[in-house]
Amino acid sequence: MTLGTSPTAVEKYSAAFIQHSAQSVDSPVWLDTLRKRAWSTFSEFGIPVKRRGNELWKYTNLRPLSDKDFEHGVTGSVTHNQIKALGPWDDTWDTVVVVDGIFSADLSNLHGITGLNAGSLGEAITSGSVNVEQQLASLAGREDYTFTALNTAFLDDGAYVAIAANTELAAPVHVVFVTSDSSTSKAIYPRLLVDAGANTSSVIIETHLNLADSSQLSVPVVEVFAADGSTVQHYRIQMENERSFHLGTTRVNQFADATFTSTSFAVGAQIARNDIHTLLDAPGANCTLRGLYMTNGQQQQDQEISTTHAKPHCTSDQFYKGILSGKSHAVFSGKVVVERDAQKSAATQKDLNLLLSRGAEINAKPSLEIYADDVTAAHGATAGHVDRDTLFYLQSRGVDEEAAKAILIRGFAEEILNDFKPAALYEFVERVTDERIPVLLAESDSLGTA
Amino acid sequence: MLEIKNLHASVVDIDDSEILRGIDLTVNKGEVHAIMGPNGSGKSTLVNVLMGRFDYEVTAGDILVNNESILALRPDQRAHLGMFLAFQYPAEIPGVRPWQFLKAALDSKAEANGEEKMSVRTFSKLFDEKVEAVGINPNLVKRSLNEGFSGGEKKRNEMLQLEVLKPTLAVLDETDSGLDVDALRIVAEGVNSMRSPERSFIVVTHYQRLLNYITPDVVHILVNGKIVKAGGAELALEVEKNGYKSYLAAAGANA
Ligand SMILES: Nc1ncnc2c1ncn2[C@@H]1O[C@H](COP(=O)(O)OP(=O)(O)O)[C@@H](O)[C@H]1O
Ligand SMILES: [Mg+2]
Numbered sequence: 001m002t003l004g005t006s007p008t009a010v011e012k013y014s015a016a017f018i019q020h021s022a023q024s025v026d027s028p029v030w031l032d033t034l035r036k037r038a039w040s041t042f043s044e045f046g047i048p049v050k051r052r053g054n055e056l057w058k059y060t061n062l063r064p065l066s067d068k069d070f071e072h073g074v075t076g077s078v079t080h081n082q083i084k085a086l087g088p089w090d091d092t093w094d095t096v097v098v099v100d101g102i103f104s105a106d107l108s109n110l111h112g113i114t115g116l117n118a119g120s121l122g123e124a125i126t127s128g129s130v131n132v133e134q135q136l137a138s139l140a141g142r143e144d145y146t147f148t149a150l151n152t153a154f155l156d157d158g159a160y161v162a163i164a165a166n167t168e169l170a171a172p173v174h175v176v177f178v179t180s181d182s183s184t185s186k187a188i189y190p191r192l193l194v195d196a197g198a199n200t201s202s203v204i205i206e207t208h209l210n211l212a213d214s215s216q217l218s219v220p221v222v223e224v225f226a227a228d229g230s231t232v233q234h235y236r237i238q239m240e241n242e243r244s245f246h247l248g249t250t251r252v253n254q255f256a257d258a259t260f261t262s263t264s265f266a267v268g269a270q271i272a273r274n275d276i277h278t279l280l281d282a283p284g285a286n287c288t289l290r291g292l293y294m295t296n297g298q299q300q301q302d303q304e305i306s307t308t309h310a311k312p313h314c315t316s317d318q319f320y321k322g323i324l325s326g327k328s329h330a331v332f333s334g335k336v337v338v339e340r341d342a343q344k345s346a347a348t349q350k351d352l353n354l355l356l357s358r359g360a361e362i363n364a365k366p367s368l369e370i371y372a373d374d375v376t377a378a379h380g381a382t383a384g385h386v387d388r389d390t391l392f393y394l395q396s397r398g399v400d401e402e403a404a405k406a407i408l409i410r411g412f413a414e415e416i417l418n419d420f421k422p423a424a425l426y427e428f429v430e431r432v433t434d435e436r437i438p439v440l441l442a443e444s445d446s447l448g449t450a
Numbered sequence: 451m452l453e454i455k456n457l458h459a460s461v462v463d464i465d466d467s468e469i470l471r472g473i474d475l476t477v478n479k480g481e482v483h484a485i486m487g488p489n490g491s492g493k494s495t496l497v498n499v500l501m502g503r504f505d506y507e508v509t510a511g512d513i514l515v516n517n518e519s520i521l522a523l524r525p526d527q528r529a530h531l532g533m534f535l536a537f538q539y540p541a542e543i544p545g546v547r548p549w550q551f552l553k554a555a556l557d558s559k560a561e562a563n564g565e566e567k568m569s570v571r572t573f574s575k576l577f578d579e580k581v582e583a584v585g586i587n588p589n590l591v592k593r594s595l596n597e598g599f600s601g602g603e604k605k606r607n608e609m610l611q612l613e614v615l616k617p618t619l620a621v622l623d624e625t626d627s628g629l630d631v632d633a634l635r636i637v638a639e640g641v642n643s644m645r646s647p648e649r650s651f652i653v654v655t656h657y658q659r660l661l662n663y664i665t666p667d668v669v670h671i672l673v674n675g676k677i678v679k680a681g682g683a684e685l686a687l688e689v690e691k692n693g694y695k696s697y698l699a700a701a702g703a704n705a
Contacts, residue, residue, distance in 0.1 A: 394555075395525035395526045398529035398556075408543065414544075
């Protein structure tokens with residue numbers, strides 16, 4: 001084995017995989033096949049190593065993750081109150097709770113709405129549903145990715161949300177992935193499959209909470225199938241603790257005239273990756289991917305945002321904002337591919353960053369790969385500091401410097417916060433933002449103003 | 451109220467950048483002073499130095515408010531003393547709603563002066579009243595502060611803040627520029643209605659136009675960083691007729 005080419009840390013997961021396989025003898029054959037194929041993909045890639053030439057992992061160093069051992073197959077207990085205290089909650093939402101990767105009927109809050117099948121992914125798998133078998137782990141054509149493979153290798157439960165054709169859901173569906181409290185470090189593999197039928201309209205909130213103080217690993221995978229004429233509004237809340245690792249992947253397959261909108265709110269984890277890919281697979285599909293990330297301390301937040309225009313007459317819009325302080329590091333890697341047949345495509349990409357300290361670093365890399373000739377596209381990225389003129393304006397009206405900066409940071413975030421339409425969700429992201437701003441300011445320095 | 455004594459100021463970090471070259475100016479309680487001068491004469495610099503902007507350094511002289519030097523005070527502390535600057539170019543602040551910001555400004559002033567904060571209800575009422583009075587489109591103030599506002603709307607928004615914050619020394623930097631006659635009248639009415647024995651104004655203007663509506667007690671002509679002449683309201687008319695040429699020559703400026 002030559003150094004640098006052999007996959008990293010595979011051996012740390014192999015015993016757990018063998019044990020998991022041995023325990024999963026009752027699984028359908030197709031799932032068993034999926035898991036084995038996924039394991040072979042993971043063993044080929046391992047935990048990625050940051051290096052030049054490795055386009056997907058040029059900026060984020062996963063060494064702290066690959067060095068670490070995580071327990072597998074352990075779950076702890078979680079209470080209602082713990083979930084409500086830490087994350088957004090609304091009794092009127094249909095809530096599916098998944099603890100350490102396993103669906104919890106007790107903690108879930110489901111209203112039995114017509115046209116909505118929400119609950120355990122494990123049950124959906126054993127139900128023999130043809131859709132589940134066809135959709136699960138098809139990953140919008142992106143099977144060759146180490147973290148989706150790692151999740152699939154351990155796949156047996158999670159959350160399932162299916163919306164029957166022509167259903168318009170009045171209330172959001174909330175999927176809460178909780179990592180239970182434990183002093184030991186565990187690996188969990190949250191999984192969500194969303195099957196939005198034709199001409200449906202739905203709001204899906206995906207929340208990641210961590211009850212532990214210790215270092216945990218979460219490798220979530222979300223797959224969304226948005227059928228013809230469907231509208232899916234997705235929100236993603238990532239609230240890991242600052243010692244944990246979160247390698248999240250979302251794969252969206254959109255069909256004719258499907259509208260998919262996703263806004264992410266990423267504030268947690270020591271190292272976090274929000275990797276989302278939307279495949280615009282039929283004419284008239286459009287997607288809007290947005291998000292806010294806030295980092296401080298030594299945090300790393302990596303946004304890997306990509307859209308493939310496979311068919312004509314689709315639009316995509318990526319818009320992310322970052323607020324960075326301390327010695328934190330964020331990456332925005334936005335990619336739009338417009339394939340040869342995808343004429344009349346329109347694509348925009350924008351990433352705006354507010355740097356509050358000298359030690360904070362952003363790598364913003366929007367990119368367009370266009371193979372069709374009739375396309376409108378625009379992209380841009382900026383990194384700026386708190387504007388001095390603006391600061392003086394606020395101060396001259398009697399607001400002190402700290403408060404003025406807080407107002408400006410809050411104003412910068414507002415554009416994304418406004419995306420969070422469900423009232424309880426907006427209140428949640430607003431509260432977390434207001435609590436985070438003083439922490440960011442405490443780690444800011446004079447560079448924060450220019 | 452305000453005494454400016456032999457004030458010299460330069461741009462921080464730029465050598466030989468003196469802009470204000472010895473300004474003396476006294477504004478008593480209840481008076482309205484106009485400062486006129488050609489472009490680039492230092493009018494905005496003077497009012498920004500008054501408010502404590504960090505781009506400038508006072509190299510000599512002093513500024514006294516109520517007989518105490520304010521040179522060591524931060525801009526927010528000067529605001530708490532009752533000073534207010536209406537900007538020539540108000541900053542655009544995305545995501546910050548005028549309502550929310552004004553409430554924060556009022557609250558910090560109350561806090562600094564050991565007064566009770568205004569209740570949200572009372573503030574709302576006051577805010578709505580003033581929005582109507584200064585003629586701002588109410589939809590506009592629901593959006594981001596100054597963002598996408600026209601020049602005139604920004605100036606009206608400055609007047610809105612002036613009327614809500616009720617300073618004792620209000621400085622208006624070319625609030626008239628870019629305004630049509632209607633807006634000009636609103637600004638003037640705002641100032642006139644707020645004129646009181648307890649409140650002083652400094653109105654900076656390039657043109658005499660505004661002074662048709664606001665009658666100043668004293669007019670100062672600022673050229674090349676110095677006040678070259680002071681007089682009554684009639685001085686403004688003279689400038690309107692003859693321009694600044696003779697003053698420029700007297701000040702030795704090559705403009
Ligand atoms: N921050 C600054 N840096 C450099 N030059 C400045 C700065 N502020 C003002 N000046 C210069 O000082 C002079 C006076 O400017 P200003 O006070 O804006 O004039 P006015 O308001 O009378 O038009 C101008 O020549 C201007 O370029
Ligand atoms: Mg000026």
